[in-house]
Amino acid sequence: MVTLVWFRRDLRLADNPALVHALAAGRPIVPCFILDDADAGDRAPGGASRWWLDGSLAALARDLAARGSRLVLKRGPAERVLDALIAETGASAVVWNRRYEPWARARDERVTSRLEARGIEATSCNAALLREPWMLATRQGEPYRIFTPFRTALRARFEPTPPMPAPDRLPAPRRWPASETLASLCLLPDKPDWAGGLRAAWSPGETGARARLDAFLDGALLDYRERRDLPGTRGTSRLSPHLHFGEIGPKQIWHAVKTHALAETGDTDPPGAATFLSEIAWREFSYHLLHHFPALPDVPLRAGFEAFPWREDGAGERAWQRGLTGYPIVDAGMRELWATGWMHNRVRMIVASFLVKDLLVPWQRGERWFWDTLVDADLASNAASWQWVAGCGADAAPYFRIFNPALQGAKFDPRGEYVRRWVPELAKLRDAQIHAPWEAQPIELAEAGITLGRTYPQRIVDHRLARQRALDAFAKLGKT
DNA sequence: TGAAATGTTGGGGCG
DNA sequence: ACGCCCCAACATTTC
Numbered sequence: 001m002v003t004l005v006w007f008r009r010d011l012r013l014a015d016n017p018a019l020v021h022a023l024a025a026g027r028p029i030v031p032c033f034i035l036d037d038a039d040a041g042d043r044a045p046g047g048a049s050r051w052w053l054d055g056s057l058a059a060l061a062r063d064l065a066a067r068g069s070r071l072v073l074k075r076g077p078a079e080r081v082l083d084a085l086i087a088e089t090g091a092s093a094v095v096w097n098r099r100y101e102p103w104a105r106a107r108d109e110r111v112t113s114r115l116e117a118r119g120i121e122a123t124s125c126n127a128a129l130l131r132e133p134w135m136l137a138t139r140q141g142e143p144y145r146i147f148t149p150f151r152t153a154l155r156a157r158f159e160p161t162p163p164m165p166a167p168d169r170l171p172a173p174r175r176w177p178a179s180e181t182l183a184s185l186c187l188l189p190d191k192p193d194w195a196g197g198l199r200a201a202w203s204p205g206e207t208g209a210r211a212r213l214d215a216f217l218d219g220a221l222l223d224y225r226e227r228r229d230l231p232g233t234r235g236t237s238r239l240s241p242h243l244h245f246g247e248i249g250p251k252q253i254w255h256a257v258k259t260h261a262l263a264e265t266g267d268t269d270p271p272g273a274a275t276f277l278s279e280i281a282w283r284e285f286s287y288h289l290l291h292h293f294p295a296l297p298d299v300p301l302r303a304g305f306e307a308f309p310w311r312e313d314g315a316g317e318r319a320w321q322r323g324l325t326g327y328p329i330v331d332a333g334m335r336e337l338w339a340t341g342w343m344h345n346r347v348r349m350i351v352a353s354f355l356v357k358d359l360l361v362p363w364q365r366g367e368r369w370f371w372d373t374l375v376d377a378d379l380a381s382n383a384a385s386w387q388w389v390a391g392c393g394a395d396a397a398p399y400f401r402i403f404n405p406a407l408q409g410a411k412f413d414p415r416g417e418y419v420r421r422w423v424p425e426l427a428k429l430r431d432a433q434i435h436a437p438w439e440a441q442p443i444e445l446a447e448a449g450i451t452l453g454r455t456y457p458q459r460i461v462d463h464r465l466a467r468q469r470a471l472d473a474f475a476k477l478g479k480t
Numbered sequence: 481t482g483a484a485a486t487g488t489t490g491g492g493g494c495g
Numbered sequence: 496a497c498g499c500c501c502c503a504a505c506a507t508t509t510c
Binding site for chain 1: 482483484
């Protein structure tokens with residue numbers, strides 16, 4: 001009699017409720033991971049996420065091995081794989097931490113009833129959220145659609161408890177089931193190997209997550225409110241991919257931030273910590289929205305936007321993807337994304353606004369590109385955030401709030417450090433021109449070694465005209 | 481977690 | 496000294 005612990009997006013040993021539940025049962029534990037692309041349909045992880053998953057699974061396997069256990073790897077539809085694993089191990093119980101993607105919820109329901117019908121105990125736990133999405137509702141019993149009251153409710157209903165440490169040992173079964181090798185899951189890019197920038201930037205796995213959190217606590221946390229919007233500095237936590245894969249959970253982060261803030265300032269809620277935890281609350285809000293509006297990744301939350309006159313602009317979209325729009329802050333962001341699998345949040349808003357409002361390309365196209373290229377690609381956060389930028393989401397930026405890429409650059413990257421790092425062909429321009437090279441005098445461009453249209457693109461649209469075009473499109477929508 | 485257009489105010493140049 | 500204009504600086508409104 002063994003317990004299967006089915007790891008999914010909870011790739012950690014500390015504060016892992018499913019693992020705690022399994023340990024309490026006292027039976028031998030078989031930890032397993034199922035590569036479930038077959039269940040996820042067109043929402044299987046994208047390229048960057050697969051790279052991360054490989055590293056995270058390797059780390060989890062190491063951490064389990066250090067505790068006298070193993071990670072059993074399988075691939076295929078979860079129902080079939082679990083059937084086979086149960087037959088192979090004689091498992092009497094399966095325990096996992098819940099996922100919230102619509103396809104995963106449907107799949108997990110099928111799994112649960114299948115297991116229960118066969119007399120096998122099926123238990124699911126919460127490792128990913130401070131509060132389950134169905135535990136919060138407005139006074140009218142409706143899902144929240146506005147962030148601030150959601151956050152108020154979340155704070156009021158969340159009772160912080162100290163996170164549980166990782167177990168020292170996991171009881172092993174007498175015989176281990178067969179496992180795929182990690183390499184055979186083919187998660188890493190091959191021909192070409194484009195992951196060099198990712199390897200340089202990240203350390204997937206629970207140890208890497210904890211190190212990232214500790215570095216953030218000791219570094220940027222207390223200045224977070226002031227520095228989080230400056231992409232040229234390391235003012236953010238960069239925990240998003242670790243959070244997405246569950247290498248660390250929001251409860252652990254919440255607890256660590258509060259504890260650290262109290263020790264450093266005598267206050268559990270100084271401005272830096274409060275602002276950072278608000279971002280954790282935005283993540284919860286996104287999961288709340290995805291749970292209550294499962295079409296969130298595909299359909300505008302606000303009815304009416306269905307009729308928006310989006311354009312087909314293949315050339316513009318490709319220029320955006322490659323960082324060749326001629327707007328330095330946009331191009332810097334898209335190149336950072338391509339090189340490292342991540343983009344600073346301020347810049348995400350700028351590039352998203354550019355795609356959706358300056359180019360009038362449907363937000364779903366941007367969401368899909370991010371899905372494939374981000375190491376932190378997360379269905380809830382990604383979909384909710386794209387809808388937010390597009391103006392059709394919950395508590396969204398009004399449609400007429402259109403970012404001016406040159407002004408945003410000047411405001412948040414005033415020394416041009418970020419642009420110079422990712423768009424080196426502009427490095428020699430003065431700060432005053434780094435965000436608007438089209439305004440530089442010919443002599444200045446020449447001295448900086450720049451020929452617009454040759455060494456760096458001409459702007460693919462004039463923002464002033466594009467802005468007016470977007471407002472006109474929106475006005476038309478209002479009439480119909 | 482905008483930007484641009486429009487309105488208001490007040491200091492200073494000037495006749 | 497005074498009125499007039501200009502315009503920066505700031506505030507408000509509009510998209």
